[in-house]
Each structure stands twice: as structure tokens, then as C-alpha cells.
Amino acid sequence: MSTQTKKNFGAFGQQPNIVVVGAGAMGCYFGGMLTKAGHQVTFVDVNPEQIALINQRGVVLETDDGSYEMPARAALAKDVIQSADLVVLFTKTIHTIGAMESIRHILTDKTVVLSLQNGLGNAERIGQFVNPDQIVVGTTLVPADLKGPGHVASHGPSSSHIMDSTLNNPEWLSDLSDMFNQAELTTNIDPEIMTVIWSKVAFNAALNAICSITGSSTGGLTPSPAFKELAKQVVHETVRVGKANGVTLDENYIWNNVEMAMREHPNHKPSMLQDIEAARATEVDAINGAIVEAACFAGLQAPVNQTLAQLVRLSEQVAKNKKS
């Protein structure tokens, strides 16, 4: 059945007004796929040149099924007027508060805000702007590499897990996952979302941090016993911290995801490495740093994450020094 004939987005209506905030790698991929499925998407970003290029040429997606160039609409937040039915938030976590503040005027008490951002604390940050029952959080294993403004490549299998932040699993959540699945963005509703989020944080704490420090894509680490030993220590430590914070994690499940990413997404540069290469601030505080904080909160220490966090911060500084 074609995506057109399956269309029925319940609470969101036939033509929801979707606003993708952050027109970088993930924003362009998710927004581009939703556009390709026939949705009305507005991209919001802070970079005027990027906005101009997207308006002029559209977004370009390189996928395993082919390359697509789709007309798209992008704007600065202040220039978006129509209220949003769905906000898909894909800024880096350090920009969440600023981005949400900038779109405050298009948020209503019915707007749903979805975050598949990496790291801990996403629901809490978004919760400063909308009610908890309007927030959907989750994780995604979609690998997205920004090739240039509005131009993104994503290769290999992937899926996302979502749940509303109150864990009530309202009916409209199925409408949202249907919308994404029909746009070929494989999405599962997962009641165990805290486990899923912590598992992804453990994954990113190992893979993103080590790739960023070493300058390697995920596949580049494959033959290294040193990587395996270090990454397993990160995962082990994070599982211990999760447990002390009331979240039970499965070390094997996390490790299998790390191995899957190395095997299936070998050319992907984790988002944190893309930040280092662009001399931008990374999300280390929401990933390894947040694990260290959660350890302190539970009266523990997390020395492996602490050391990796410091090395990522050092790599950030070196990248900035080189650029200036």
C-alpha cells in the first residue's frame, strides 16, 4: 500500500503543521523524509546562509534507496507565524533552551514536542516550555552525516524508540508513530523508555566519545582490542550508575548496539565527532558528563566517563584553537 493511501494521522489531522527545529544532519534527514512522504514541514535554524540555501535548492538526502532533492521551506524562528502541531527538535542539547525559547510564540497547549536528541535531561529541558503530556522523548540509531548545508547522508538500517514523557502512552502517540513509519522512519512506541534512553547514553558515552578523541568513524575502530576494552569499561560503568539511579540496563544489549553500529554504519562519523571536526561545542556534558553527575548523585564515582569527558573537552579546545 502506498504512503498516500495509508494516511490517517488521528489527533494530528491530515495535514499537520510540522516544525523541525535545527536544520542540521538529523533535522534535514527527518524533515526531508517527512517532506518526501507529503508532509508540510518548516525547517527552523539560526544560520541565515543555511536557511537561504534550503529555500533556494531544498534539502538533499543520500540514502540506501537513492538520492532525493526536495523543495523545502526554512526560516529563522522569529519569521515563523503559524502555530505548530508537532515540533521535531533536533538541535544539539546545548541549544535546546535557546531554540525552545525562540519558538515559544508557535507553541500552544496542543503542540507536541518530540526529542530524539542524545543525552540525559531532554524532557526536563523541554518541560520548561510545554506540559509533560505534550513531550515525546526517545532515541534513534539513524546515522546522519552532514555533507553541506541542507545536504545529509544516512546509510544502513536504523530505528527509533519513542514514549510520551508521562509514560501514559496516549492514543495520539500511535498517530505519531504511524506518521513516522509511513515516512520510512521506523519508529516503535516503547514503555521502557528510561531504559532505552540510558542504554543509548551508555552507547554514545562509549562510541561517540572514543570516535571523537581518536578522530575515527565507527567502522575505523573495528579491529581494535584497545577500543573494545575501553568501550566495555564505559558501558559497564554506565550500567552501574544507571542501576544506582533506579534504571536497570542490559550490558549485552548495549554492547550489541555498539557492534551493530560499527558493522552497519562503518562510514558514519558520530555526531560528537562531526562537532569536533567543525570546531563546535559538543554534547559531552549531556552524555559522559551527565553520567558522572548521576554517579555523584548516587554517591558513586564514574572515573572512566570522567576521563573520557575531559579528553573530549580537550579535543574541543584543540579544534577551536586550530580554527582561530
Ligand SMILES: NC(=O)C1=CN([C@@H]2O[C@H](COP(=O)(O)OP(=O)(O)OC[C@H]3O[C@@H](n4cnc5c(N)ncnc54)[C@H](OP(=O)(O)O)[C@@H]3O)[C@@H](O)[C@H]2O)C=CC1
Ligand atoms: N547526527 C547523527 O547521526 C545523530 C544525532 N543525534 C542527535 O540529534 C541531535 C541533533 O544532532 P545533529 O543533527 O547531528 O546536529 P547538527 O549540529 O548537525 O544540527 C543542529 C542544527 O541546529 C542548529 N541550531 C543551533 N542552535 C539553534 C537554535 N537556537 N534554533 C534552531 N537551530 C539551532 C545548528 O546550527 P549551528 O550549526 O549554526 O549551531 C545546526 O544547524 C543531537 O542531540 C544529536 O546527539 C542522534 C542520533 C544520530
Ligand SMILES: CC(C)(CO)C(=O)C(=O)O
Ligand atoms: C548514529 C549514532 C547512533 C552513532 O552511531 C549516534 O547516536 C550519533 O552519531 O550521535
